[in-house]
Amino acid sequence: MRIAIYHNLPSGGAKRALQELVKGLGPRHHVDVFTLSSADHGFADLRPYVNGHQVMDFQPLPLFRSPWGRLNQLMRMADLLRLQQLTRRLAQTLEQGDYDVAFVQPCQFEVSPSLLSRLQTVPTVYFCQEPLRRVYEPMPARPYNQPRNSWRRRLDRLDPLPGLYHLLLKQADRHNVRQADRVLVNSHFVRRAVDRIYGVEAHVSYLGVDVRQFRPLGLAREKMVLSVGSLTPLKGFDFLIRSLARLPAADRPRLAIASNFQNPPERDYLHQLAAELDVELALLGNVSDQRLVELYNQAQVTVYAPVREPFGLVALESMACGTPVIAVREGGTQETVLHDQTGLLVRRDEREFAEALARLLSNPAQAREYGQAGREHVVRHWSWSRAVSTLEGHLEMAIQSRLQPLGAPQPLHESR
Known part of the structure; x- marks a missing residue:
């Protein structure tokens, strides 16, 4: 053609x-x-x-x-x-x-x-x-x-231009x-x-997913959970911060967010929210593909809570790297994450999300089992x-x- x-x-x-x-x-x-x-x-x-x-x-x-x-x-x-x-x-x-x-x-x-x-x-x-x-x-x-x-x-109520546009x-x-x-x-x-x-x-x-690029590297897992996506309200990063805040402070991992695009007001809002709730937050910009693969491999869990996400490529990339996913049961994540096999799907409820995260953080063996199953699932069903x-x-x-x-x-x- x-x-x-x-x-x-x-x-x-x-x-x-x-x-x-x-x-x-x-x-x-x-x-x-x-x-x-x-x-x-x-x-x-x-x-x-x-x-x-x-x-x-x-x-x-x-x-x-x-x-x-x-x-x-x-x-x-x-x-x-x-x-x-x-x-x-x-x-x-x-x-x-x-x-x-x-x-x-x-x-x-x-x-x-x-x-x-x-x-x-x-x-x-x-x-x-x-x-x-x-x-x-x-x-x-x-x-x-x-x-x-x-x-x-x-x-704002009287201005006709936004409505017309x-x-x-x-x-x-x-x-x-x-x-x-x-x-x-x-x-x-x-x-x-x-x-x-x-x-x-x-x-x-x-x-x-490119399973040759997104793959397990055998790196040591850090006390960190990862999320990926543009820094905008629809990605639900504020929900993740509030969910993490429900964990005991001694057990609370760092939240790293990798973003190619960062909206400055949203960035400031997330920093302020994390500081108020005593959640350690790292906002990472301009992350290369190689660095992203390393982050997936270093994270204990990938946490994913976008609002009605159309597809959710992040979940597949994480699973290809052998890292389990905890995601909100919405949108396209229901078609990529296999609940209780490659990760966990929960309602958009901060308490439920925190409980799911505590479950995997306290059980590394189950997290590894989910990660291995996720890798196998992506290789078998999600090739380019x-x-x-x-x-x-x-x-x-x-x-x-x-x-x-x-x-x-x-x-x-x-x-x-």
């Missing part, structure tokens, strides 16, 4: 997953990448594995500082219009490039890229890592987001998703959300070769759907 890939991804799990998929597609297909200058190209670099890599110039407009910050919604709306113009030009390029299919990734500004609604002759497959959560879901409350005085609260973003997102020939998701949890929000039938195409093979099937079906007469039955394809 001649495959055109489009992305505007920052560093993080989605970019890492795309790199692994490209590694598998590259040797068997002609793959060209089209991306924007605003994406992170150094992290999980795609260039060594593709035939062509074209970067189009785009940077978001600069934002105003106080007291003009309310005008920033206008700048964000202008960015949406600029992206629509850019993807219109890109669609023309792709349609002249004799591509069999376009594999489209989320955009850090649009979420579902407007390229999906611009392409007319090239079949499109959109990998929806998650819906536009900040529009469709309530966000966790944070003290730093609350207006400090009554006049600001009144202005979210309305435009939501309308464009729904339209773009519905234009894709085939929508892929990373879990059955996200598949149900896509059906509910967009009214679109999505197909589960599970991701994988399986993920790439599933993706190839979906790309081929998107091509065939354009070739078949209208109304002709299409073949069924299972993701696992």
Whole structure:
């Protein structure tokens, strides 16, 4: 196949997953990448594995500082219009490039890229890592987001710009998703959300783990538990701090959080919360892949409590390293962690989470048993070769759907 890939991804799990998929597609297909200058190209670099890599110039407009910050919604709306113009030009390029299919990734500004609604002759497959959560879901409350005085609260209620920006973003997102020939998701949890929000039938195409990189190293376990993810409210790190605070001080391990992205207000909030509750906290930024593998191997347990996490690659990486996982029983973690086999799944209850953590910390033999089972489970069921093979099937079906007469039955394809 001649495959055109489009992305505007920052560093993080989605970019890492795309790199692994490209590694598998590259040797068997002609793959060209089209991306924007605003994406992170150094992290999980795609260039060594593709035939062509074209970067189009785009940077978001600069934002105003106080007291003009309310005008920033206008700048964000202008960015949406600029992206629509850019993807219109890109669609023309792709349609002249004799591509069999376009594999489209989320955009850090649009979420579902407007390229999906611009392409007319090239079949499109959109990998929806998650819906536009900040529009469709309530966000966790944070003290730093609350207006400090009554006049600001009144202005917030009267200001029409945030609502208008979210309305435009939501309308464009729904339209773009519905234009894709085939929508892929990373879990059955996200598949149900896509059906509910967009009214679109999505197909589960599970991701994988590089078990050669994420592996047991035989390092000594430290009095430390690890969590991984961007420093944002949806990752639930405050819940972990409060859960750890319920353990006796003498038994309480250090909490290390590895993050490629750290939101400064969230970072300060977590530091303050940990200090108030006497929880030793280490916030680690710019963690290399090698260092991340070492951290998984040094931790006694990986603790994971994101809010309705779409997939939960962290759990699989930890299990691949032979480290058990304690996770909140929500979202995609229910599809990756085997309860009482590779780790423990509990309700979002601080007392229950603390009890589960105390159980494993006090029983190293059981923790090792869970870790060994987790490694075996990931090697057997979560390889990238399986993920790439599933993706190839979906790309081929998107091509065939354009070739078949209208109304002709299409073949069924299972993701696992």
